[in-house]
Amino acid sequence: MSSEKQVTIHGLLGKPETVYNGGGTLSTATDAILLAEPMKGTLKYLHDGERPRNPATGGPMRRNVQRGRWFEGTGQVQCRGAGAVYSATVLPRDYDLFLRLCGRKRVIDVTLNAEKVTYTLSALKADWASGVLAGYSRDEILALTGAYASEKFTIAGVNPGVSEFTLRAAAAVPADAAVPAMTYQDLTVLPPICESAVQTMVSCCCASSQGRTTAT
Secondary structure, eight states, X not given: OOOOEEEXXXXXXXXXXXXXXXXXXXXXXXXXXXXXXXXXXXXXXXXXXXXXXXXXXXXXXXXXXXEEEEEEEEEEEEOOOOSSOOOSSOOOHHHHHHHHHTTEEEEEEOOTTOOEEEEEEOOOGGGOOOXXXXXXXXXEEEEEEEEEEEXXXXXXXXXXXXXXXXXXXXXXXXXXXXXXXXXXXXXXXXOOBOOXXXXXXXXXXXXXXXXXXXXX
């Protein structure tokens, strides 16, 4: 008996949590994230209830209650701006949350005519953010809390850059729900084409331990 469930998320809401795994109330008007492709994931359990066979008879034993429900999935977003001057309340919504979940510190510069948002990797816990999300599949909602992520940025030819995020989060029991109408950030804003782009590597260090190499 499989304890895993495959999930395809077509609509996604999300924002940072105030405290880890604290959850929060999400709004279809302000928290909708525009996915480039449906997010594919798996609902799993830390303990799936499986028990060993009876040592006397070799027969199966009654399963335990499943514990530790969690979700792991991969989604993609295109890197596009907010369509307005950046500020504490105006951010590139589609990928801002995911970059924060990846351990990046966000600094907002509101200098007139030079507004920008800078994300830098940080080892300080205070700079990290966990997320609360709601994923909508076909007639079902999956509530996620305590979410963190990892990122892979890809440019394929002369195309918009795509950030692929692998998300891991604690999950509630899926509930019946239709996909609601969502208000996305200014859909007239197009992602920039990566043409004549210059790649700059800021730093790279490698450490070898017992034959394994780790790069950061």
